[in-house]
Amino acid sequence: MCGDRHGSPVPDLTSKLRVLMNSTLFVLASLDGLSYAALVFLVSVGLSLIFGVLRIVNVAHGSLYAFGAYLAATLSLLVTPISPWLTYPALLVASLVIGIVAGGLIERLLLSRVYGREEVLQLLITFAVFMIMDNLQRMIWGVQPIYAAEPLKLLPNVSIFGVSYTSYQVIVLPVVAVLALFGLRYFLRRTLMGSVILAVTEDREAATAIGINAQRVYLITFIIGATLAALGGALASPTTSLVPGMGTEMIVLSFAVAATAGLGQIEGTAITALAIGMARAFVIYLQPEFEVLVPYLIMVAVLLVRPEGLFGATKLRKI
Amino acid sequence: MKRTVKTLNLLAGVSLLLGVLGAPATAQDKPKELKIGITTFLSGPAAVFGEPGKAAAEMIAADINKKGGIGGVPVALSFVDEGAGGEALVSNYRRLVQDEKVDATFASISSGSCNQLVPLAEDLKMLNFMWDCGAASILEAKKYRYSFRSQANATPEMLAVLIYLLKTKPNFKTIAVVNQDYAWGRESWEIFSTALKQMKPDVQVVAELFPKFGAPDYSTEVSRLMALRPDVVFTTSWGGDLDTLVRQAGQRGLLQQSTFVLGIGESSIQRLGKDLPEGLIVGARGDHWFMHPEKKNDAAFKAFNEAFKAKTGSMPIYPVYHMAQAFAALQGAYDKAIKANGGKWPTREQVVDAAPNLEFVGFGRPVTLRAEDNQGLEAQLVGVTKRADGFNHMVLDNMMIFDAAKITAPAGQKSVEWLKTLKPDFAKMDVPVFQHGK
Numbered sequence: 001m002c003g004d005r006h007g008s009p010v011p012d013l014t015s016k017l018r019v020l021m022n023s024t025l026f027v028l029a030s031l032d033g034l035s036y037a038a039l040v041f042l043v044s045v046g047l048s049l050i051f052g053v054l055r056i057v058n059v060a061h062g063s064l065y066a067f068g069a070y071l072a073a074t075l076s077l078l079v080t081p082i083s084p085w086l087t088y089p090a091l092l093v094a095s096l097v098i099g100i101v102a103g104g105l106i107e108r109l110l111l112s113r114v115y116g117r118e119e120v121l122q123l124l125i126t127f128a129v130f131m132i133m134d135n136l137q138r139m140i141w142g143v144q145p146i147y148a149a150e151p152l153k154l155l156p157n158v159s160i161f162g163v164s165y166t167s168y169q170v171i172v173l174p175v176v177a178v179l180a181l182f183g184l185r186y187f188l189r190r191t192l193m194g195s196v197i198l199a200v201t202e203d204r205e206a207a208t209a210i211g212i213n214a215q216r217v218y219l220i221t222f223i224i225g226a227t228l229a230a231l232g233g234a235l236a237s238p239t240t241s242l243v244p245g246m247g248t249e250m251i252v253l254s255f256a257v258a259a260t261a262g263l264g265q266i267e268g269t270a271i272t273a274l275a276i277g278m279a280r281a282f283v284i285y286l287q288p289e290f291e292v293l294v295p296y297l298i299m300v301a302v303l304l305v306r307p308e309g310l311f312g313a314t315k316l317r318k319i
Numbered sequence: 320m321k322r323t324v325k326t327l328n329l330l331a332g333v334s335l336l337l338g339v340l341g342a343p344a345t346a347q348d349k350p351k352e353l354k355i356g357i358t359t360f361l362s363g364p365a366a367v368f369g370e371p372g373k374a375a376a377e378m379i380a381a382d383i384n385k386k387g388g389i390g391g392v393p394v395a396l397s398f399v400d401e402g403a404g405g406e407a408l409v410s411n412y413r414r415l416v417q418d419e420k421v422d423a424t425f426a427s428i429s430s431g432s433c434n435q436l437v438p439l440a441e442d443l444k445m446l447n448f449m450w451d452c453g454a455a456s457i458l459e460a461k462k463y464r465y466s467f468r469s470q471a472n473a474t475p476e477m478l479a480v481l482i483y484l485l486k487t488k489p490n491f492k493t494i495a496v497v498n499q500d501y502a503w504g505r506e507s508w509e510i511f512s513t514a515l516k517q518m519k520p521d522v523q524v525v526a527e528l529f530p531k532f533g534a535p536d537y538s539t540e541v542s543r544l545m546a547l548r549p550d551v552v553f554t555t556s557w558g559g560d561l562d563t564l565v566r567q568a569g570q571r572g573l574l575q576q577s578t579f580v581l582g583i584g585e586s587s588i589q590r591l592g593k594d595l596p597e598g599l600i601v602g603a604r605g606d607h608w609f610m611h612p613e614k615k616n617d618a619a620f621k622a623f624n625e626a627f628k629a630k631t632g633s634m635p636i637y638p639v640y641h642m643a644q645a646f647a648a649l650q651g652a653y654d655k656a657i658k659a660n661g662g663k664w665p666t667r668e669q670v671v672d673a674a675p676n677l678e679f680v681g682f683g684r685p686v687t688l689r690a691e692d693n694q695g696l697e698a699q700l701v702g703v704t705k706r707a708d709g710f711n712h713m714v715l716d717n718m719m720i721f722d723a724a725k726i727t728a729p730a731g732q733k734s735v736e737w738l739k740t741l742k743p744d745f746a747k748m749d750v751p752v753f754q755h756g757k
Contacts, residue, residue, distance in 0.1 A: 025546065032538045032539035032542050035538055036536055036539070039536075138366075143362075143369075144367055145562045145563075157571065165571065166571065236535060240535040240536060240563045241560070243558065244363055244364060249533050249534075249535060281539045284543060285543055288526070288529065291530060291531065292500060292530075
């Protein structure tokens with residue numbers, strides 16, 4: 001049972017590629033890849049931003065994603081009886097609450113004490129936070145899957161080549177991802193706060209010497225990163241069942257995307273998320289057995305050739 | 320006189336000593352409590368089965384104790400989280416047996432866990448009921464003395480669903496599968512597709528999709544299936560994965576385009592609520608449905624269901640009934656062993672000897688532990704979803720209950736080999752049909 005059709009020979013790769021060239025399937029796979037990439041980008045870019053500025057690999061990022069999703073679903077279910085359209089602000093509110101409260105607490109209470117310490121210590125602390133949040137999530141929301149699809153149901157479906165897609169999937173998610181990308185670019189390159197963050201990233205000591213409060217910069221950056229993770233979760237909540245362990249799933253994929261792009265690379269993360277999303281979609285059409293492997297195969301291939309990632313810059317030794 | 324008093328004192332002392340020494344001997348015969356170690360998922364995605372299973376165990380144990388225990392001995396439970404997996408699970412199982420000195424174990428939900436723990440139970444000479452794991456291969460590969468499966472394995476579970484499909488949709492030409500990419504997803508499809516090939520060889524399998532276990536997104540799979548337009552989509556996914564697949568497929572019209580067969584969908588019906596449309600074929604891993612047509616007027620069944628709902632907020636799902644079967648098997652084995660032992664408390668070996676050929680009743684049809692391979696023969700219920708007044712979720716209609724003996728691989732034969740001997744006529748077996756509410 002390894003062929004696509006019972007009793008018929010397994011189509012070879014050439015014929016499969018020919019199928020791929022079929023414009024209908026190409027468009028369908030691209031749309032699927034696009035919506036998947038949008039969610040992956042939102043989470044990965046937060047992880048990448050935190051690493052770029054704080055130099056901390058935040059394992060608890062997946063928990064922030066899960067908490068964002070669970071809180072968004074909870075708020076959506078609460079406001080739906082009042083007006084289903086309130087579910088959209090609910091998604092945003094949930095992301096901000098998790099980003100500011102949970103992100104702020106993690107940074108202030110824990111991470112601020114280990115800046116500049118051994119990487120393994122930082123990693124262990126964020127891992128501990130991840131475990132704690134995972135248990136906390138089970139205590140608050142239980143183990144039964146939760147689903148709150150109201151935001152998705154409010155919008156009509158669109159038919160493309162006879163295949164129905166939800167507008168939420170092919171319009172809302174990619175638009176939010178693009179807005180996040182350009183918003184982040186604008187914030188970092190065109191605002192004073194963004195310049196301050198870049199200054200601290202470039203040289204913390206020099207930035208501190210000219211009066212920049214680096215601790216505050218770290219806090220704000222971590223909150224932005226955490227909010228992006230929570231936003232990814234909140235936007236995913238109308239499309240998927242919220243279950244224990246969902247954060248683990250996302251953190252692994254986000255690491256793959258961020259590492260492939262090069263940690264700290266915002267545009268690179270967007271391009272990599274898109275590439276991985278597209279590759280996954282095309283593989284499901286062509287050779288579905290490799291679906292799970294694709295992101296990691298791409299990561300391994302890239303890191304073997306460019307250990308600093310696709311868009312990462314090679315660092316010069318200072319001494 | 321003094322000497323006589325001394326002698327009497329000595330005799331009294333000796334008698335007292337003998338009495339004291341004798342007391343533990345009696346206690347050993349009939350312990351203060353019967354300890355049961357239960358492995359179940361308390362964390363991870365499979366906690367959707369494990370937590371209801373644990374709640375059921377606590378309820379049933381309390382009920383047994385209220386009625387005086389098993390053979391007059393109250394039961395005490397210890398739980399181990401299967402979610403820890405691997406070495407941690409094995410260590411915890413050893414701890415249950417060697418440190419906590421449990422008298423019996425119920426292990427496990429996952430076939431992976433059963434694969435690890437069944438040989439260990441054999442080494443430790445521990446009476447074990449495999450209370451929910453479904454891989455047929457465990458008991459087909461080797462004969463065990465101490466482990467018994469108190470429910471069916473995946474072969475009759477999948478065969479029942481397939482026969483139901485062939486009986487109700489005999490003209491389908493194409494099928495696709497979307498199963499979770501792990502042992503259960505692969506094995507259940509192997510059973511289903513092997514039997515399908517034998518019973519309806521003209522059917523084309525147009526896609527075999529095995530998304531990652533715990534996948535949060537099935538958009539691409541749904542798009543591909545919408546483009547391929549198979550007559551039937553088969554899935555044995557469960558928990559959050561099944562909920563996500565069904566909802567994403569429903570939102571985009573795939574559930575209306577193809578006939579969906581949810582191999583073990585009974586456990587998701589209440590959770591999916593009105594997102595589940597009418598006309599989906601649903602299997603139940605046994606004859607498990609809280610409105611079981613042959614049991615729905617049974618007072619004990621109704622009382623249990625209501626008590627479970629009061630405790631957990633939901634009606635029971637199949638792992639709950641599987642847990643009830645494990646307790647029924649344990650109680651049945653002890654009762655039989657006590658009787659065979661002239662009313663005295665039996666040794667563990669005597670209880671193990673009593674288990675083969677044991678017939679017991681949980682909350683479905685009677686189950687028999689086949690002596691040759693310790694495999695439980697459990698009936699299978701399959702139905703189709705239907706809207707019904709008074710329910711905020713679908714109910715099962717046109718239910719068929721399959722006789723266990725007819726659809727279980729004979730003892731000594733490997734399931735897949737047996738499936739290859741089936742002929743199209745096999746699907747023509749007589750099966751009673753029950754309508755919802757009648």
